[in-house]
Amino acid sequence: xxxxxxxxxxxxxxxxxxxxxxxxxxxxxxxxxxxxxxxxxxxxxxxxxxxxxxxxxxxxxxxxxxxxxxxxxxxxxxxxxxxxxxxxxxxxxxxxxxxxxxxxxxxxxxxxxxxxxxxxxxxxxxxxxxxxxxxxxxxxxxxxxxxxxxxxxxxxxxxxxxxxxxxxxxxxxxxxxxxxxxxxxxxxxxxxxxxxxxxxxxxxxxxxxxxxxxxxxxxxxxxxxxxxxxxxxxxxxxxxxxxxxxxxxxxxxxxxxxxxxxxxxxxxxxxxxxxxxxxxxxxxxxxxxxxxxxxxxxxxxxxxxxxxxxxxxxxxxxxxxxxxxxxxxxxxxxxxxxxxxxxxxxxxxx
Amino acid sequence: xxxxxxxxxxxxxxxxxxxxxxxxxxxxxxxxxxxxxxxxxxxxxxxxxxxxxxxxxxxxxxxxxxxxxxxxxxxxxxxxxxxxxxxxxxxxxxxxxxxxxxxxxxxxxxxxxxxxxxxxxxxxxxxxxxxxxxxxxxxxxxxxxxxxxxxxxxxxxxxxxxxxxxxxxxxxxxxxxxxxxxxxxxxxxxxxxxxxxxxxxxxxxxxxxxxxxxxxxxxxxxxxxxxxxxxxxxxxxxxxxxxxxxxxxxxxxxxxxxxxxxxxxxxxxxxxxxxxxxxxxxxxxxxxxxxxxxxxxxxxxxxxxxxxxxxxxxxxxxxxxxxxxxxxxxxxxxxxxxxxxxxxxxxxxx
Numbered sequence: 211x212x213x214x215x216x217x218x219x220x221x222x223x224x225x226x227x228x229x230x231x232x233x234x235x236x237x238x239x240x241x242x243x244x245x246x247x248x249x250x251x252x253x254x255x256x257x258x259x260x261x262x263x264x265x266x267x268x269x270x271x272x273x274x275x276x277x278x279x280x281x282x283x284x285x286x287x288x289x290x291x292x293x294x295x296x297x298x299x300x301x302x303x304x305x306x307x308x309x310x311x312x313x314x315x316x317x318x319x320x321x322x323x324x325x326x327x328x329x330x331x332x333x334x335x336x337x338x339x340x341x342x343x344x345x346x347x348x349x350x351x352x353x354x355x356x357x358x359x360x361x362x363x364x365x366x367x368x369x370x371x372x373x374x375x376x377x378x379x380x381x382x383x384x385x386x387x388x389x390x391x392x393x394x395x396x397x398x399x400x401x402x403x404x405x406x407x408x409x410x411x412x413x414x415x416x417x418x419x420x421x422x423x424x425x426x427x428x429x430x431x432x433x434x435x436x437x438x439x440x441x442x443x444x445x446x447x448x449x450x451x452x453x454x455x456x457x458x459x460x461x462x463x464x465x466x467x468x469x470x471x472x473x474x475x476x477x478x479x480x481x482x483x484x485x486x487x488x489x490x491x492x493x494x495x496x497x498x499x500x501x502x503x504x505x506x507x508x509x510x511x512x513x514x515x516x517x518x519x520x521x522x523x524x525x526x527x528x529x530x531x532x533x534x535x536x537x538x539x540x541x542x543x544x545x546x547x548x549x550x551x552x553x554x555x556x557x558x559x560x
Numbered sequence: 561x562x563x564x565x566x567x568x569x570x571x572x573x574x575x576x577x578x579x580x581x582x583x584x585x586x587x588x589x590x591x592x593x594x595x596x597x598x599x600x601x602x603x604x605x606x607x608x609x610x611x612x613x614x615x616x617x618x619x620x621x622x623x624x625x626x627x628x629x630x631x632x633x634x635x636x637x638x639x640x641x642x643x644x645x646x647x648x649x650x651x652x653x654x655x656x657x658x659x660x661x662x663x664x665x666x667x668x669x670x671x672x673x674x675x676x677x678x679x680x681x682x683x684x685x686x687x688x689x690x691x692x693x694x695x696x697x698x699x700x701x702x703x704x705x706x707x708x709x710x711x712x713x714x715x716x717x718x719x720x721x722x723x724x725x726x727x728x729x730x731x732x733x734x735x736x737x738x739x740x741x742x743x744x745x746x747x748x749x750x751x752x753x754x755x756x757x758x759x760x761x762x763x764x765x766x767x768x769x770x771x772x773x774x775x776x777x778x779x780x781x782x783x784x785x786x787x788x789x790x791x792x793x794x795x796x797x798x799x800x801x802x803x804x805x806x807x808x809x810x811x812x813x814x815x816x817x818x819x820x821x822x823x824x825x826x827x828x829x830x831x832x833x834x835x836x837x838x839x840x841x842x843x844x845x846x847x848x849x850x851x852x853x854x855x856x857x858x859x860x861x862x863x864x865x866x867x868x869x870x871x872x873x874x875x876x877x878x879x880x881x882x883x884x885x886x887x888x889x890x891x892x893x894x895x896x897x898x899x900x901x902x903x904x905x906x907x908x909x910x
Contacts, residue, residue: 215666215667215670216665216666216667217665217666217667218662218663218664218665218666219660219661219662219663219664219665219666219669219694220662220663220694221662221694221696222694223692223694224660224692224693224694224695225694230692233666233692234692237666237669237670237673238658238669238673238690238692241670241673241674241676241677242656242673242676242677242680242686242687242690246653246686246688247653247686247688250686250688251686251687251688251689251690257689258653258655258688258689260652260653260686260688260710261652261712263613263652263653263710265653265655265688265689265708265710266655266689267655267656267657267689267690267691267706267708268657268691269657269658269659269691269693269704269706271659271693271695271699273699302610302611302613303596303597303608303610303613303615305608305615305616305617305708306592306617307617307618307619307706307708308588308619309619309621309704310569310574311569312568312569312570312571313568313569313570314568314569315566315567315568315569316565316566316567316568316569316583316587317565317566317567319569319587319588320565320587320591323587323588323591323592324591326591326592327591327592330592336592336596336597336600336601336610337592337601338596338597338600338601338608338610338615339601339607339608339615339616339617340588340592340601340617341617341618341619342573342574342580342583342584342588343574343619343620343621344569344570344571344572344573344574344575344907345574345621345907345908346571346907346908348701349621349623349700349701349702349908350699350700350701350704351698351699351700352699354619354659354700354704356617356619356657356706356708358615358617358655358657358706358708360610360613360615360710362611557694557695557696558695558696558699
């Protein structure tokens with residue numbers, strides 16, 4: 211058991227990078243670690259699996275709560291759906307726990323619920339249980355929404371695995387990568403993080419600024435229908451850089467990605483340059499990163515590109531045997547190690 | 561769809577009483593209501609049921625986070641276990657989402673996790689998925705913990721129902737009550753609410769003051785082993801008064817309870833008198849209220865009394881055909897209507 215530490219929590223402890231790994235591995239997991247279930251807590255995947263039930267949870271503290279392209283409600287519900295999908299689950303039901311400060315406008319709460327309602331209807335999943343707490347003014351600054359989700363094994367998963375090169379796995383877990391897998395990202399990177407930063411700090415990067423918040427049920431269905439998908443990640447906190455490094459570490463492989471192939475919107479690129487932020491380290495809320503068997507990668511890409519959320523999808527790299535960690539081939543032809551971000555450049559983006 | 565209201569949220573909206581019913585029925589449920597699953601959201605039970613999976617969630621904002629008898633960690637995990645049990649579920653896995661302010665002592669976070677760990681070990685259930693968010697100092701005053709839980713149908717439930725007078729129900733839902741059912745409370749009422757109030761306001765009611773926070777797996781197992789349990793409620797916000805009124809409303813029955821039979825600790829009674837608070841309206845965190853078929857009630861009582869958490873259990877009343885709502889027979893022999901509390905006398909107790 212850990213020794214209780216005489217230290218204070220910092221923002222970096224929640225930023226999805228190295229400091230957060232430390233918090234989890236040294237202060238949280240030692241009290242909880244167990245190997246219950248097929249995908250246990252200790253795997254630190256997007257979801258866990260017990261007796262074929264996929265299960266996930268996330269608290270959402272995004273600030274501001276309304277932003278171009280979404281709000282805390284669409285963010286929470288989409289995030290939970292995406293976490294269930296990412297492991298190979300088919301969402302069955304969601305829960306919603308709301309903590310709201312006294313004095314918050316009831317109309318704004320209803321706007322958030324309306325936006326949740328829109329996503330549930332579009333994706334076809336219900337919220338079946340919930341909780342509402344009101345706390346005194348000043349005890350919290352904005353509402354906090356926590357969504358959990360349960361799912362079953364996706365009905366297309368067995369067929370998908372037939373094309374995944376004989377891998378012995380029932381779920382799309384982080385440790386499934388094998389050399390020569392292709393890395394697909396389902397669209398442009400950094401939209402959400404830059405949008406939140408722009409709104410919060412009033413940078414005014416212009417009219418195109420818009421979060422990518424979206425539930426990716428259709429993207430996942432298209433990919434699994436083609437088959438050969440070995441693993442899927444939801445690149446939220448820590449962004450693409452963090453997802454790739456988690457894969458490399460958990461699958462004990464190296465990954466090489468090409469900077470020129472990573473989809474990046476103009477406004478994200480210029481805002482990142484201006485602020486000195488690496489867009490690869492910024493959170494996304496409507497993108498998947500997929501590792502796909504090389505024989506199916508092009509087909510999966512074509513199929514994902516037919517969807518609204520996946521039309522900018524691209525193959526950005528591959529898994530390499532003779533490599534350690536994650537290497538980025540830069541546009542000018544050099545190579546640099548793409549490390550796990552130490553801290554998130556933008557706190558409270560989700 | 562509701563019209564978005566030009567009104568501000570107040571503490572009463574979260575207090576588990578009439579104002580909260582209004583918030584749920586007018587501003588939240590219209591966006592979410594659906595009839596998915598065997599026990600849908602619209603039933604507003606402690607948990608929902610979809611494809612035989614029991615599912616529940618709660619955010620915890622208790623203040624102070626450490627108190628005599630427990631802390632926010634034991635409160636969260638026990639509450640979720642109790643919500644799964646109350647509907648007739650057997651917990652399978654829990655999730656834990658933590659939101660913590662920057663500057664919070666890491667050692668205190670570990671104390672909370674240690675307390676969670678103790679309950680999980682005692683009860684035998686795992687936490688399999690989680691989330692940790694750090695927000696800026698001042699954005700929240702104290703950590704907020706949200707726990708969700710999934711469970712299966714309790715293995716003793718079929719046998720239990722055989723003794724429940726031929727009721728046609730698969731779960732211990734709120735609408736199961738029938739005339740002449742006995743009402744059992746599994747121990748003394750008001751301990752948690754008075755403890756929190758005492759700690760927060762520094763009343764110093766003395767050394768006995770202690771919350772009843774506890775996971776009631778053993779109590780439930782004993783009751784179901786005997787059989788005849790028709791419905792179980794977890795009397796948290798709004799206390800016993802709220803639970804009885806929810807039953808009366810949802811089962812369309814009247815309930816009569818005898819004040820003299822309701823177990824009440826001396827310090828809870830004197831503190832309630834002093835503060836002008838009705839202990840029947842105060843939240844409990846380690847008690848069940850059970851409606852039991854009259855032929856099995858005494859046996860269930862004896863069995864529950866053998867457990868640590870149920871040793872003060874008592875039969876406090878019964879379901880009556882010729883009655884509307886909830887009636888309290890007072891100690892002096894009078895009768896008064898026990899109404900749904902309008903607001904909670906003590907906010908942030910859970």
